[in-house]
Amino acid sequence: MANDRRGDAGGEGTGLPDHELLSASDVTRTIARIAHQIIEKTADAEHVVLIGIPTRGTILARRLAAAVAEFGGTEPSVGTVDPTLYRDDLRRRPTRPLEDTQFPEGGVDDALVVLVDDVLMSGRTVRAALDALSEHGRPRAVQLAVLVDRGHRELPIRADYVGKNVPTSRSELILVSLTEIDGEDRVAIRRGAGE
Amino acid sequence: MKHLLSVTDLDAATATALLDTSDRLRQALLGREVRKLPTLRGRTVITMFYEDSTRTRVSFEIAGKWMSADTVNVSAKGSSVSKGESLRDTSLTLSAMGADCVIVRHPASGAAHRLASWSDKDHTATGTHTSIVNAGDGTHEHPTQALLDAATLRDRLGSVAGRRIGIVGDVLHSRVARSNVFLLATLGAEVVLIAPPTLLPVGVAEWPCRVSHEIDAELPGLDAVMMLRVQAERMTGGFFPSSREYAIAYGLNDTRAAMLPEHGVVLHPGPMVRGMEIAPSVADSARAAILAQVRNGVHVRMAVLYHLLAGAPE
Numbered sequence: 001m002a003n004d005r006r007g008d009a010g011g012e013g014t015g016l017p018d019h020e021l022l023s024a025s026d027v028t029r030t031i032a033r034i035a036h037q038i039i040e041k042t043a044d045a046e047h048v049v050l051i052g053i054p055t056r057g058t059i060l061a062r063r064l065a066a067a068v069a070e071f072g073g074t075e076p077s078v079g080t081v082d083p084t085l086y087r088d089d090l091r092r093r094p095t096r097p098l099e100d101t102q103f104p105e106g107g108v109d110d111a112l113v114v115l116v117d118d119v120l121m122s123g124r125t126v127r128a129a130l131d132a133l134s135e136h137g138r139p140r141a142v143q144l145a146v147l148v149d150r151g152h153r154e155l156p157i158r159a160d161y162v163g164k165n166v167p168t169s170r171s172e173l174i175l176v177s178l179t180e181i182d183g184e185d186r187v188a189i190r191r192g193a194g195e
Numbered sequence: 196m197k198h199l200l201s202v203t204d205l206d207a208a209t210a211t212a213l214l215d216t217s218d219r220l221r222q223a224l225l226g227r228e229v230r231k232l233p234t235l236r237g238r239t240v241i242t243m244f245y246e247d248s249t250r251t252r253v254s255f256e257i258a259g260k261w262m263s264a265d266t267v268n269v270s271a272k273g274s275s276v277s278k279g280e281s282l283r284d285t286s287l288t289l290s291a292m293g294a295d296c297v298i299v300r301h302p303a304s305g306a307a308h309r310l311a312s313w314s315d316k317d318h319t320a321t322g323t324h325t326s327i328v329n330a331g332d333g334t335h336e337h338p339t340q341a342l343l344d345a346a347t348l349r350d351r352l353g354s355v356a357g358r359r360i361g362i363v364g365d366v367l368h369s370r371v372a373r374s375n376v377f378l379l380a381t382l383g384a385e386v387v388l389i390a391p392p393t394l395l396p397v398g399v400a401e402w403p404c405r406v407s408h409e410i411d412a413e414l415p416g417l418d419a420v421m422m423l424r425v426q427a428e429r430m431t432g433g434f435f436p437s438s439r440e441y442a443i444a445y446g447l448n449d450t451r452a453a454m455l456p457e458h459g460v461v462l463h464p465g466p467m468v469r470g471m472e473i474a475p476s477v478a479d480s481a482r483a484a485i486l487a488q489v490r491n492g493v494h495v496r497m498a499v500l501y502h503l504l505a506g507a508p509e
Contacts, residue, residue, distance in 0.1 A: 082219065082223065085220075085223060085232045085233070085234045086232075086233060086234075090234065090505045090506060091505075091506070091507055092507055093506060093507055094506045094507055095196075095501070095502050095505055095506030096505075096506065097212065097215065097216070098215070098216050098219035098220065098223070098501075099219065100219070100222070101219065101222045101223045101225075102222065103226065107226070131233070132223075135227060135229060135231075136226075136227060
């Protein structure tokens with residue numbers, strides 16, 4: 001999963017070029033579409049909070065919040081939660097560095113929380129994020145938004161908002177790049193580079 | 196990282212990673228009613244203290260508990276040590292019981308290193324895997340104290356690199372001073388030891404720091420000053436004429452504290468002897484970060500346990 005986040009595209013090592021799934025304008029349009037869906041599906045909620053999963057989920061959450069405000073919704077507050085301390089695979093890898101955790105003022109009690117991540121695969125990151133979230137308060141409901149759903153679920157978790165469904169094999173890698181940290185918006189797939 | 200024995204084993208990147216983890220852990224626990232993380236569930240952490248301690252032992256214990264490790268305290272008084280059991284036998288016994296981490300404080304310099312070498316041999320022989328953390332060995336090192344001091348300086352000053360930090364007092368008997376000199380130098384700070392010649396160890400010229408005997412001349416140029424406790428319990432000879440004279444020559448009183456720059460921070464590793472190395476009014480002033488040091492101590496020790504115990508064994 002973590003490999004999916006490293007957006008340092010370039011295709012070195014495999015010899016095959018990365019295949020583009022979403023261009024910069026596709027990414028913008030996808031975020032706009034998800035924002036519209038969020039406005040629709042959260043119309044009756046008083047307090048909506050977008051919580052991103054670092055690092056690219058947090059950037060997506062910020063962009064979604066801005067888009068929701070732009071399209072006439074009430075701007076949701078944005079936070080970020082690092083699921084690392086709650087992962088079930090810590091013992092299987094070298095020590096992971098911890099990421100940012102910041103909850104919006106007012107917390108998440110009785111709020112409608114939308115968790116935001118870039119790529120959904122096994123569902124284990126989302127499971128850990130749900131655990132972390134529940135320690136910070138009791139939301140009214142939790143929904144999930146992802147830019148790419150690549151399948152291979154290992155837990156009964158499904159996204160409420162999906163930017164693009166991409167059927168993949170386990171040996172493939174999804175590379176998400178976002179302007180804020182990668183200099184460009186792009187989603188690509190690298191064949192035969194995964195585990 | 197398998198053991199934490201000496202700050203000289205830490206390069207700048209590793210030390211910074213530990214400090215970053217400490218900040219993240221503080222963040223993760225901020226504003227929560229239940230200060231408990233599941234990260235070290237099922238891990239056993241044993242503190243083995245052959246010397247008196249309040250803050251270090253309690254802070255390691257709280258750090259373990261907040262990360263859901265099972266923590267057990269062994270003190271020399273009231274254990275088989277008082278029946279004559281050797282350090283090696285006690286530590287192997289604790290490993291055999293399944294300790295994932297033994298945190299040791301011992302009056303002999305090098306005790307933690309000995310423990311770690313036995314633990315590594317035991318690992319090859321029986322497959323048990325016990326991390327050793329040095330919580331103070333004689334006059335040698337106290338790595339987690341130096342880490343929490345660095346964390347506090349980073350909070351207060353924004354950075355450690357490029358800052359000038361003075362360490363004042365009984366350097367000779369201080370493992371805190373030694374660990375701080377090496378860690379702060381690794382992190383890019385300029386360290387000045389300020390002490391009477393009788394309280395400086397042999398070989399201090401080789402340390403990555405400058406030495407001065409004049410506190411008043413140094414104070415205006417310091418970003419932070421760390422006051423050391425005069426360790427009367429380790430003193431066998433006459434190191435200075437009287438405690439009154441020491442307080443006059445090296446104690447941090449109001450007049451001296453005022454010589455620090457506006458942003459100057461006052462640190463003390465504790466326990467303080469008020470009126471000796473530090474005046475009560477300075478210890479309670481806004482410059483003093485002494486309680487912040489204690490708070491950071493818990494997060495830094497959580498970070499150490501996280502780096503030793505959370506990931507896959509090396």
